[in-house]
Amino acid sequence: RNYPEWMMAYAAVVSLGAIVVPLNSWGTAEELEFVLRDSAADIVFVDERRRQALTPLLIDLPCKLIVARGQADEHAVDMAALIDEASGKSMPQAWEFDADDPVQIMYSSGTSGKPKGALSTHRNITQALFSFECQAICAAMANPAAIEKMFAAGNAPCSLLSVPLFHVSGCYAAFLVNLRGGRKIVMTYKWDAREALRLIEQETVTIFSAAPSMVIDLLQHPDFDKRDTSSLFSLGGGGSACPPTFKRVIDERFEQAYVGTGYGMTESNAICSSCTGAAYEEKPGAAGTLSPLVDFKTCDEEGRDLPPGEKGEIWLRSVCNIQSYWHRPEATASQFKDGWMATGDIGFLDEDGFVHLADRAKDLIIRGGENIYPAEIETLLSRHPAVLESAVIGLPDERMGESVAALVRLNDGETLTEDALLSFLREQLAGFKVPSALHFVPQPLPRNAAGKLLKKQIKEEYATLAKV
Numbered sequence: 001r002n003y004p005e006w007m008m009a010y011a012a013v014v015s016l017g018a019i020v021v022p023l024n025s026w027g028t029a030e031e032l033e034f035v036l037r038d039s040a041a042d043i044v045f046v047d048e049r050r051r052q053a054l055t056p057l058l059i060d061l062p063c064k065l066i067v068a069r070g071q072a073d074e075h076a077v078d079m080a081a082l083i084d085e086a087s088g089k090s091m092p093q094a095w096e097f098d099a100d101d102p103v104q105i106m107y108s109s110g111t112s113g114k115p116k117g118a119l120s121t122h123r124n125i126t127q128a129l130f131s132f133e134c135q136a137i138c139a140a141m142a143n144p145a146a147i148e149k150m151f152a153a154g155n156a157p158c159s160l161l162s163v164p165l166f167h168v169s170g171c172y173a174a175f176l177v178n179l180r181g182g183r184k185i186v187m188t189y190k191w192d193a194r195e196a197l198r199l200i201e202q203e204t205v206t207i208f209s210a211a212p213s214m215v216i217d218l219l220q221h222p223d224f225d226k227r228d229t230s231s232l233f234s235l236g237g238g239g240s241a242c243p244p245t246f247k248r249v250i251d252e253r254f255e256q257a258y259v260g261t262g263y264g265m266t267e268s269n270a271i272c273s274s275c276t277g278a279a280y281e282e283k284p285g286a287a288g289t290l291s292p293l294v295d296f297k298t299c300d301e302e303g304r305d306l307p308p309g310e311k312g313e314i315w316l317r318s319v320c321n322i323q324s325y326w327h328r329p330e331a332t333a334s335q336f337k338d339g340w341m342a343t344g345d346i347g348f349l350d351e352d353g354f355v356h357l358a359d360r361a362k363d364l365i366i367r368g369g370e371n372i373y374p375a376e377i378e379t380l381l382s383r384h385p386a387v388l389e390s391a392v393i394g395l396p397d398e399r400m401g402e403s404v405a406a407l408v409r410l411n412d413g414e415t416l417t418e419d420a421l422l423s424f425l426r427e428q429l430a431g432f433k434v435p436s437a438l439h440f441v442p443q444p445l446p447r448n449a450a451g452k453l454l455k456k457q458i459k460e461e462y463a464t465l466a467k468v
Contacts, residue, residue: 001025001047002187005068005079006165007175009045014103017095021105022166024115026449029053031115036061039105039117039326051076099123105326106168108266117326118266125172128269128320131291132177135274139260143277146258150206155231158184159207160199162191162214164449168270169238173209193221201227209236209260211451212246213389213444219253220388220411234258236276245382247284263287263355267341271320272296273355285379286354287347294318296349297340309350311358314343346373363455365394365402372404372433374455380428381406384421386414391445391453392435393462405437407462409445416440 013020048070065076072078107115163170260276275288298312306312324332346358365372374392381390388411397403446454
């Protein structure tokens with residue numbers, strides 16, 4: 001999980017010319033085993049909980065465990081002891097590598113099916129870091145008043161890292177970019193809004209970027225007014241689309257905040273578009289403007305190029321794109337063509353150069369032959385002041401093929417009837433898009449480590465919503 005030892009191990013592996021494989025620490029033993037076998041890892045750095053999960057598998061797995069903050073035994077070597085043993089000894093000889101040598105296999109979130117290993121080179125990742133820095137500098141130049149206010153406050157830059165290090169946003173935008181800049185990082189082991197507020201006050205945190213749902217949780221937490229959050233200057237939402245609630249909640253809490261969002265994915269090494277400050281205020285529903293390193297186009301379902309500005313599947317061409325899927329030639333061939341990569345996302349680039357996202361290409365409901373994108377309905381639901389989060393799914397329907405169902409979680413203390421919310425949707429949606437089933441849920445909707453809704457799990461849990 002998120003420990004300093006994770007960062008130490010990552011830097012050490014990369015510096016020795018080996019390939020680093022960030023593991024999803026949220027995974028079960030079975031999921032971890034799949035990735036270890038698929039990547040053919042030799043050495044695995046674990047914490048105590050992962051040591052316990054993996055130890056029974058070592059009979060068949062040719063891996064050596066190095067445990068941080070855990071119990072060393074016949075199967076695992078203590079990381080701190082290894083460091084003590086090496087202290088004072090000469091450093092290993094510097095590894096000479098080419099920029100296009102492989103350096104990392106980061107597995108996709110695997111929201112459906114087995115995750116795929118995204119293989120990156122040194123060039124892919126370093127260019128991604130340069131892109132982050134370039135876009136940050138451009139945003140600062142475009143927002144001089146905001147930057148002046150930040151420096152006038154006198155607080156040293158400090159980021160709260162609450163997203164997992166094994167995800168591109170945590171690894172690059174938080175860890176490696178701040179490492180290059182020599183800036184302080186405060187980590188949380190897992191997401192807890194109350195603990196995050198305590199750390200913001202204690203450590204004088206200035207930057208918090210996470211999944212939009214996490215930012216909303218923080219700002220709406222009952223302890224928010226009890227903590228000194230005056231140091232918090234920059235707020236960012238990424239990993240999933242920012243609903244209108246995101247901006248509304250920030251505006252309610254801060255007189256002036258340096259707010260931003262962005263769009264990227266594992267396969268693009270987190271790079272595509274971003275916007276901060278004035279650009280975000282101009283088009284808060286967009287995912288930002290393109291990085292200078294990225295070419296953008298949209299294609300129809302047959303893979304034909306669409307005219308600029310027309311909605312379709314997003315394809316990207318960039319030096320930051322991964323090289324291939326590890327040992328998946330068929331998946332690589334289907335997603336990468338002539339230097340371009342299919343993202344699986346539906347969207348378009350508007351006349352001002354802003355990227356707009358509509359939905360996942362596969363997250364599509366076909367009702368009576370009509371295509372319905374759940375994100376459109378989810379966006380409208382998020383605009384209702386009583387709604388905190390929602391998930392729209394397709395359920396089997398004997399007559400129409402699929403029916404539309406919506407799962408809605410309300411803000412604390414809010415009450416709303418099904419009829420009232422459906423009436424709200426009918427005012428803005430074509431009739432065939434209005435959910436035929438709507439259910440209020442008290443608990444947070446299931447999401448993966450990147451903050452994305454787990455639609456497959458949601459469908460399994462709420463399949464009984466289909467109306468006869």
